[in-house]
Amino acid sequence: MSQAQSSLPQDSLIPVGVSSCLLGEEVRYDGSHKRDRFITDKLSSYLEFVPICPEVAIGMSIPRPPIRLELVEGEVRLRGVRDSCVDVTEPIGEYSSAISSAIDNLSGYILKSKSPSCGMERVKVYKPDGNLAGFSSPGMYARRLLERYPLLPVEEDGRLNDPALRDSFICRVFAYHRWRQLCAAGLKRDDIVQFHAEHKLLIMAHDEQRMRRLGKLVGSLGKEDLDAAAQEYIKEFMAALAQPATRKRHVNVLQHLLGYLKRDLAPDDKREVLNVIDQYRLGMIPLIVPITLLRHHFRRIRVPYVERQLYLYWSPPELALQNEL
Structure with missing residues (x-):
């Protein structure tokens, strides 16, 4: 096993915060959930989920009247849809601060999209009369999370x-x-x-x-x-x-890796690798194909520099991430 391979998480799961409803917990305003099977069935093999529902945490009932982001005198607040006297802006802010010690221990966070409290982006903002304000915002809890923890990897279920x-x-x-x-x-x-x-x-x-x-x-x-x-x-x-890797940049890395084999690789093998990389460049095959072929050759031809690289080995095969790239 290479040094890079041994750097994959093995003995312990990685702590990641997650909106509770995505794990199947019935905590939404209508008493339902939004279980995400990729999260619960796939990622759970590698991540230790810390479920958080800020609305329930501040004492809101299940079920409960719906809330929304509302523009009030130039300020976005979190208020009841049917009763504007329900305003949980401050309680959500206080909870965001109170939970900071738990967030400090996380290595990532998955939020529920479109939620007025947890949506990461493009959450609708309304005027008090019910019309759209003309712009969107992160949810109230999500905005505080993103501001306080700019390094923390954060994503929402829809974008996954x-x-x-x-x-x-x-x-x-x-x-x-x-x-x-x-x-x-x-x-x-x-x-x-x-x-x-x-x-x-x-x-x-x-x-x-x-x-x-x-x-x-x-x-x-x-x-x-x-x-x-x-x-x-x-x-x-x-x-x-945070910048998603592109096909063009992957091709650049694959060709870079091939350069470490050029002195030891047989001509036919080199042509095969070049052909597979070009097929990937053209979108004919997924990234896992050239990755697997290069792994094969680097197992035979030991290159210490490459053995230190996580590029070829970081992605758990069970998640099949490179099968869709």
């Missing part, structure tokens, strides 16, 4: 149906968890250097410009305060992985 967004989110969760483990153990300069080396090709697949900036930052680690450098590094790193 997009293969590229799903891949980006899960990749960020795994990577952020690794970073948090390093920090918990006492982050050292060599830890950042090794972390960057292991993730370099993953970063290249998502954001090549940031990969270069991160490389320069790592190269100057001894010249500035380590804590400040670490904060700058992880901020840029998470921003890079």
Whole structure:
């Protein structure tokens, strides 16, 4: 097993917050749930879910009158649809602060889309008369979560149906968890250097410009305060992985990897790899095909640099993420 493969989470699950209704809990305003089988049946093998429903947590009943985002004197508030005297803006804000110690321990968060409290984006905002205000917003709880934890990988259930967004989110969760483990153990300069080396090709697949900036930052680690450098590094790193990897950038990484085999690979094998990469470039086959072929050759031809890379090995096969890219 390569060093990169051994970096996959194995012994413990990764703690991730999730809107309770997505796990099948009947906590919605009408007493229903929105169970998401990809979350409960697939991701649960790797993630330890921390269910949170802010509306129930602040004492709202099940079922309960519906609430919505409402523009009141230039301020977006969380109020009752039928009774504007119901205003839970402050209670939701207070709960967001009260739960911060629990959120500090998370490596990701999955929110319920379109929810006036938990929607990550594009939640409708209304005027007091019931007409749309003409713009959208994150839900009230989600907005505070995003503002307070800008590094935390956050996604909502609807967007997880997009293969590229799903891949980006899960990749960020795994990577952020690794970073948090390093920090918990006492982050050292060599830890950042090794972390960057292991993730370099993953970063290249998502954001090549940031990969270069991160490389320069790592190269100057001894010249500035380590804590400040670490904060700058992880901020840029998470921003890079938040950019969904594209087919073009994957092709670039695949060709880069092939370059490490060119001296040892037989001509027929090299032509086969080039052909498979080109088929992927043209959209004829999914990413898992060239990935699997390159894994095969790197098992025969040992390249220490490649063995340190998570690009070929980070994605759990059971999730089949690369089968749809």
